[in-house]
Amino acid sequence: MAGNTEKTLAKLGIALPQAAAPAANYVPFVISGNLLFVSGQLPMENGKIAISGTLGDSVSLEDGQKAARLCAINIIAQAKAALGDLDRVRRVVRLGGFVASANGFTDQPRVVNGASDLMVAVFGDAGRHARAAVGVNVLPLGAAVEIDAIIEFA
Amino acid sequence: MAGNTEKTLAKLGIALPQAAAPAANYVPFVISGNLLFVSGQLPMENGKIAISGTLGDSVSLEDGQKAARLCAINIIAQAKAALGDLDRVRRVVRLGGFVASANGFTDQPRVVNGASDLMVAVFGDAGRHARAAVGVNVLPLGAAVEIDAIIEFA
């Protein structure tokens, strides 16, 4: 049953987590036309924040990139929950990356590359996206990174 | 003349404010296709910021939720100005929530729930939306919360 995208995930050694269920009156994704809007995902692993803290302070660049990659894995898990088959993804349109940052930390783009690189590893050229990457002083639950997404599907 | 959504608003005891007029070369909303993009709304009441300051410092969680609810009321007022009839709302697609936060405050999702809960109270299942909730150190005019929206309409 697994499509090509899921085979790619398997080759990358990535097991998609259970897509996090709605926690409140917002939902993890909404479909409008052929666009899938995915709520801001945190670097959750096994149901809890795997990487918390602040870049430029307690979190290294490498761990920030791992956090961004985890956010991207959770985005893909939501896309699978929404679409059933990840091969329906036509284009990752946009990622919005928020990086918990000390005032002097200005390397947000390299942090968010952890997510961007995974999208291309998983979806190929369809994974190339527009994005914004900004610093913020603090994120929900103390997460190091939060990323949301808009995905075009067929 | 009032549609069902406006009856719901009345039952909730919510009087929509006059939609704030454009303050500059940006406008409070733009329609593209069947999507309504609403500019970031502040917790304005009677023409001024009702709740200013920083969560985790001068603003309590409860007041932050009230601020988020006020932002949502202003989003709905803009939707009415844009669409005429709120019953044309098919889906609140996405809310973007920014919470003015002290460095140690990590409860942004519960703050933004003040807006999410109102959307579902007003629009029912059509009010369930994707969202991002992040902390920032400061917002326009010192507002405690800012929220923008994408709404699908018919």
Add this chain to the structure above:
Amino acid sequence: MAGNTEKTLAKLGIALPQAAAPAANYVPFVISGNLLFVSGQLPMENGKIAISGTLGDSVSLEDGQKAARLCAINIIAQAKAALGDLDRVRRVVRLGGFVASANGFTDQPRVVNGASDLMVAVFGDAGRHARAAVGVNVLPLGAAVEIDAIIEFA
């Protein structure tokens, strides 16, 4: 060959820069349907950040507005790279403005007006957009402002 919009740019004395090439696995823009999503643009001039630092600290309101205007020029350069002819722009739908801000600086809307005003100067009524303007403590490469865009085209 220059369309009307490029004539307007020339009258404004604005030479579009070379659109910055993709720096990584994200790209400067993605087209989905008739919407152009432009990645967050920094106040780059001649290939480097022209205005860095923090509003309310080392950067004046006037310089912040210049930074926002530069971001807008870079957005327009990306739109030209994407669409070929800027006269294809039907509407600037949304700008997302992030302003590097000291905790006490609350004038983000006036900063982002530097971009909003340029969009209307260049595109006329089609340049009037929805927007969000928020403060953040720090931006990539120390930039004073970052702005992303959604543009409808024909």
